[in-house]
Amino acid sequence: MTALPERAYDVAIVGSGAGGGTVAQALAPLVRDGRRVVVFEQGPRFDDDEFTGCELEMASALYADGGGFLTAQGTMTLAFAHAYGGSTLVYTGTSLTAPERVIRHWGVPGLDHADLLRRSQRYLAENNVHLLPPEEINDNNRLFVEGGARAGYRVEQFPVNVKGCRGSSLCNLGCPNQAKQGTNRVQLPEAERAAGEVLSLPIYPELAPTQLDQVVDAIRGFYR
Amino acid sequence: MSVLAAVRPAFRAIAATVVPEATSLDADGWKELERIIEQALAARPPRLQRQLVILIRAIEWLPLLRYGHRFTRLDSGRRARVLAALQESPLLLLRRGFWGLRTLALMGYYARPAAAASIGYDADPRGWEARR
Numbered sequence: 029m030t031a032l033p034e035r036a037y038d039v040a041i042v043g044s045g046a047g048g049g050t051v052a053q054a055l056a057p058l059v060r061d062g063r064r065v066v067v068f069e070q071g072p073r074f075d076d077d078e079f080t081g082c083e084l085e086m087a088s089a090l091y092a093d094g095g096g097f098l099t100a101q102g103t104m105t106l107a108f109a110h111a112y113g114g115s116t117l118v119y120t121g122t123s124l125t126a127p128e129r130v131i132r133h134w135g136v137p138g139l140d141h142a143d144l145l146r147r148s149q150r151y152l153a154e155n156n157v158h159l160l161p162p163e164e165i166n167d168n169n170r171l172f173v174e175g176g177a178r179a180g181y182r183v184e185q186f187p188v189n190v191k192g193c194r195g196s197s198l199c200n201l202g203c204p205n206q207a208k209q210g211t212n213r214v215q216l217p218e219a220e221r222a223a224g225e226v227l228s229l230p231i232y233p234e235l236a237p238t239q240l241d242q243v244v245d246a247i248r249g250f251y252r
Numbered sequence: 253m254s255v256l257a258a259v260r261p262a263f264r265a266i267a268a269t270v271v272p273e274a275t276s277l278d279a280d281g282w283k284e285l286e287r288i289i290e291q292a293l294a295a296r297p298p299r300l301q302r303q304l305v306i307l308i309r310a311i312e313w314l315p316l317l318r319y320g321h322r323f324t325r326l327d328s329g330r331r332a333r334v335l336a337a338l339q340e341s342p343l344l345l346l347r348r349g350f351w352g353l354r355t356l357a358l359m360g361y362y363a364r365p366a367a368a369a370s371i372g373y374d375a376d377p378r379g380w381e382a383r384r
Contacts, residue, residue, distance in 0.1 A: 081377040084288065084363055094292055096355065103344070105355075194379035204377035 037064040044069040045114020049211025049219070050151070056222030067216070071110030079202040086201035090118055111202075113212025120199045121188040121208045123157040155189040155209040164193065255293045255301045256286055262312035265324045267357040269331040274361050285360040292359065304356075307349040311338070 039055055041048045044067050052067045059065050071090070080086060088094045095107040109118040125148040131141040151157075176183035193207040206213065256263050264282060268274040277285065293301055312323045315334050319326060323334060338350040361367055376382035
């Protein structure tokens with residue numbers, strides 16, 4: 029195995045999903061000011077034509093342990109992606125802003141719901157979050173709405189972050205039509221563009237486990 | 253190398269209890285189901301593969317204590333009761349092991365294109381255009 033080249037950064041971001049990808053974009057102006065920012069992503073970057081929609085193929089390519097990642101206690105499994113864009117590649121695109129009662133319950137000092145709502149507007153616009161028009165609601169969901177309403181429940185639509193959705197029903201396997209506007213399509217490319225031609229915001233693809241350990245150790249050292 | 257080869261009859265009896273529709277599979281159907289599972293297991297550590305084989309062996313022999321017969325010799329009702337007991341076991345290790353085994357059986361059966369078609373699963377990258 030070849031040793032990783034030694035590089036110094038001002039900011040290291042671990043993971044390229046909803047959290048990491050968004051932070052990378054937000055810090056992009058620092059790169060213009062000469063700061064070095066890096067995003068570490070364990071998984072590979074896929075080309076558009078590599079999203080085949082084939083369940084077995086895509087589950088093992090995109091998800092940690094094929095979607096059956098077992099927690100340390102072994103009491104539950106987690107399905108999360110390790111790829112450029114993290115889990116924004118494989119979630120259904122449902123995009124909600126945390127309600128006031130949740131933010132109040134968290135009790136994070138300085139995290140104000142009104143401020144969060146204001147900041148969220150930017151991401152809702154950038155990621156094309158909207159309610160699907162009635163003609164794009166599939167039969168399953170239409171029946172669910174009808175059944176819920178008849179049972180006396182108030183049924184609402186989830187807003188989703190899609191653009192040019194073709195109704196493949198394959199959101200969880202990485203959209204084969206590049207309709208879902210995850211960080212792989214919006215925030216990360218934007219962050220990389222901001223870095224100009226200099227690779228000062230590189231995305232390392234396909235780190236081997238041993239290399240990942242090296243990176244994790246280096247990051248721990250960085251934050252100590 | 254095959255993980256299931258050493259415990260094939262017991263595995264098939266378990267899989268057919270978890271997914272009763274599997275009883276109607278022909279030889280090619282079972283081969284396809286097992287190929288899918290073997291493919292998933294190939295990426296897992298050898299230790300996990302060994303644990304799975306041990307669990308299947310345990311499921312085959314444990315019913316001797318209660319019913320006087322191995323799992324593969326039980327009728328479908330008793331097989332289901334044995335697996336339900338594992339699923340509800342107070343021992344985390346057994347619950348965990350059975351959960352994994354059950355997941356594999358479901359994946360092996362339903363990941364086959366024929367099973368997907370039989371339940372009307374028609375996801376297609378072309379989406380609405382393909383379904384019109």
